[in-house]
Amino acid sequence: MPPIAKAIEELQDIDAAALPEALLHPTRPYVLRGVAAHWPIARAGSASAQEAIAYLKGFVSDLPVTVSVAPPEAGGRIFYRQDMLGFDFRQEKAPLTVVLDTLLQQLADPAAPTIYVGSTTIETWLPGLRDQNDLGFGRLGSGEPQPLASIWIGNRTRIPTHQDVPDNIACVVAGRRRVTLFPPEQLQNLYIGPLDRTPAGQPVSLVDVAAPDHDRFPKFAEALRHAQTAELGPGDAVLIPSMWWHHMEALEAFNVLVNYWWRQSPRWMDTPMNALMLAIMSVRDLPPEQREIWREVFRHYVFDADAQTAAHIPRAARGMLAPIDEVRARELRARLLQALNR
Structure with missing residues (x-):
């Protein structure tokens, strides 16, 4: 990421069991340094990819997951083909244990294909994982948000800049990630692609944050002046408010992220x-x-x-x-x- 981006403000010593009210109704992003460091999966992830994989295997259900696979020349980017009429990856169904074993076998391969399991509901595919690894909000009857908890697993992936309607706390539990954020008002400077043909459900910026083409996308320089960035390790989290643009880059051969999505509106409200x-x-x-x-x-x-x-x-x-x-x-x-x- 170019050094022009400033650091996301960090909060220390946040109690994962009792998140402050301001974090449940966010208007600005924060890094919550070490908020999930006590989780067993984060401790395993801090030790090694092998330990993290072994830990996850203890919870895997029999249901196949959707896996995005891209060739090495994609550079980890989950994106369009050059003509933008299709994508640079294919999707397959596979047991999560097979995905984890494949990632384990390819840890030392610098030319491994991109493997990406995105937005997979924890309670369906990894039942019991939240019993030991969870933020203390969204408990039934508490009056707090009831978030959807998902897991993201892969190798060195780059997810293009996009925005989500829900608020989001994303916790890195294995590997390292670099997150780059842009305020919602930078829409006009991010060169967003099609609204109805997207790589993963949300419209994405056509600018490669890691190597921006300023000749093709000259207004992106203005977006960079408003960018915020941080590098996260196991146990660190980033709070991304609703509709903030975010680019996620996984930096190691094995990476796992757990995130929570919730909305500041009733469930019956349309998007x-x-x-x-x-x-x-x-x-x-x-x-x-x-x-x-x-x-x-x-x-x-x-x-x-x-x-x-x-x-x-x-x-x-x-x-x-x-x-x-x-x-x-x-x-x-x-x-x-x-x-x-x-």
Whole structure:
């Protein structure tokens, strides 16, 4: 990573069993140095890749996992082919024990193909692992967020810059990772690729952070001026707030990351990405004058909406202008599906 990026602010001595409230509703990133160092998997990862693999094998279920495999010339980057009509990797199904054995056999091979198991639900594929390795939040009945806990396993992989709707605490438990973050407002400087054909579900930056082509992507220099970076070892974590762009680079021949995703909204709320897709379909290509009218409509009803927006309408008659709850969300979803399927 170019030295222009500044260091992500670090917090020390965070109690993994009782995360501070500010970290559960984050607006800025932090490195939580050593927050998971006491986990058995992190201790095994600190000792050696071999010990970490042996530890994980004690929890593996019989279900096959999805594995992304790329040739050595991909340089670990999970990305597009040059024509961007396909990807530089293929996906296979394999037992996790086979994946772990393959990574073990290739530890000393500098030309090993890229192997990447991404976003695999821990409780499904590694039952019991969280009993010994877990952050102390999201317990049922606690009133705190109920996160989805996932595991990421591979060798020297590079995951292109992308953003996620949920907040995220990502804990390195084996190997080392370099994380590079960009604030959400750097969207226009990151040269984001297609929204509907993506390597792993989220649109990604076309800029290779490790070797940026400034001639092709000149505005990326401005993004770098706002970048933050950190290198994480076993037991370290990074807190990535919702919609912060992040590039993840695994630096060793065996790397494992455990992460927690949670949203600051009810589970029944839809993802804003669906609203963006609908707006692109129905608003973006209107004549400029009409598009400006809809900009004002969205400002009034969405971005600047408050208690006064529908105050002139009797409460019982406000419909979708009333606060959205689970029942009203279900009604709106049904109405949208009916309209879209006409």
